[in-house]
Amino acid sequence: MKEEEVNRCQIQEWYPRFKSTSMKTIIHELPESFIEYLLDDSGPFLLPLSISNNDALPNRIHKPEDEQDYIISEHQPSDDESDQTPPPSFPELESQINLSIKTLGGAIFPKLNWSSPKDSAWISSDSSLKCTSFTEITLLLKSSDSLVHDLCHAYDSCSDCNIHRPARFFLALRRWYPDLHPEREFRIFIHNHILVGISQREVTTYYPILTEEKHGLEKVIQDFYTDKVSMGFESESYTFDVYVRKDMKVKLLDFNPWCESTLPLLFTWAELESDQLISEPEFRIVESQCGVRPGLKTAVPYDYLDTSEGSGWDQFLRNADEELRRQTRSAGGG
Template identity: 75%
Template sequence: MKEDEVNICQIQEWYPIFKSSTIKTIIHELPESFIQYLLDDSGPFFLPLSNDDALPNRIHNPLDEEDYTISEQQSDSESEPSSPQQPPPSFPELESQINQSIETLGGSIFPKLNWSSPKDSAWISPNGSLKCTSFSEITLLLKSSDSLVHDLCHAYESCTDSNLARPDKFVIALRKWCPNLHPEMEFRCFVRNRKLIGISQREVTGFYPVLIEEKDKLEMEIRKFYTDKVSMEFDSESYTFDVYVQKDGKVKVFDFNPWCEVTLPLMFTWEELESEELMQDPEFRIVDSQLGVRPGLKTAVPYDYLDTSEGSGWDQFMKNADEELRRQTRSAGA
């Protein structure tokens, strides 16, 4: 894997190209002082002091806002990482910008750094997801996440042509919160040498009969999206991308990932993806029975989009799925 292949998968690189085919997002550059605060684990866990007056009293019209804005990086002297002798850090300018962007995006977002979102810290959120409504909530998720250390310190470890430990700058992407998404409608697509050789159900920990019924239609829609929207616009030979298929058949791209083993192959293996067989005979793979479920694979469900709290759409979906499984079990026994 090359350095350029990693860089092109950063959200600030691909979002301007695909913003008409993805979730509305506002991107801010992060000051180095904030990055050091995220990395600092030498003292007590302090959340930044909140500036209650940071958000001006004005109404934002989302139609008037630019959705791709890289804010100027604040001076490193704006704040210092906390220590037992220092007061909690404060980032008033960054807080103001982020809170304004949250308002523009409808009041709820989920955060993402250059490549990754803090999925592993969703447990700390009251709603069990990455849904955030304020700078403080975002900071809590980022500071609690171990998975973001990859973005911050190890992004280029698999590159054969780079000794970099981190990119020149970090950004935070605020992605508009999308409720009521169905996990079975998200797919990972594998492109090798500019050919779409594989499509995988992304939520491989569940069996969804609707996928069997709609498989051919879904494959046609995804392949058309790749041909029309992605193939000539994403400037890399081999990569993966995640899509969501809406009820009306429209396809939205959620993310791009490098072609390497740090990207989960889901229903495939990397040995298969590197073989010539799929180059000759591409496949669309889904969990086609309850026996095909992979309960041990930690991936897939787009938790960063879904509210998993009691009474939420996802909670109801799981109850319905359990009832369907019980029905099938009773039928099989009869």
């Protein structure tokens, strides 16, 4: 994988060309001081001082009886406390971002150059990435371990690059849509400019409706690639994610590089690079309860499992696939 292939998948690079087919997004360049704040784990967890006095923590309380956990007693600071570094503040950035949130309808979900803080959604009262203020965004970003990839390891898999992070970071504010359904998200795999596979994005659940709509979904996704994506994205091999609305209109969600750090979902990378799929692309969905992948029930979201070849989960998934094929053969024979 080349550095330029990774760079093309940054949202600030692809969104301007594809915004007519994607969800509405406003992108802000982040000051280096804010990046340093996100990476700093040398002291206590501190949210920035807000110019609007908007504190995210009370908004995250699940039960009224839990409020006592957040009571702060007033007292005179000791000499040691008075020497502590005050919380950071980013008034200009906060003002710009809060204005953008208002422009986008009052609620957004955040994303850096490549990644969103999905692993910190637990801190939200509804376990989502919905944010209505700069403080809530900062809480998610500061709590996320997955964003360390963007901040420190974005180019680790590149064969022609000695850097680990981009020169500039961006925060994308994407309009929040409360009625999106996870079963209508799909990942498309493009190898040497050829569509070789389509996979259900949420592989931890069986959705019967996908079996009923599979043919129609496959057609609109293939047409979307041909008409909207194929001539506009320069990489030879990559993946992209889409959302298919109930009226079968397709919305572009994201681009990902063709590498092992991108989940192949219901495929394996060996399959995706084989001649079989190049000659005959496949659309894979979870066909039954037996085909679901490990997810939140493992205490680790599927996106963050180590499924690389030789890992324990790799062997588990191979066994699960073989069992599913065995059951399918048995059902067909019966």
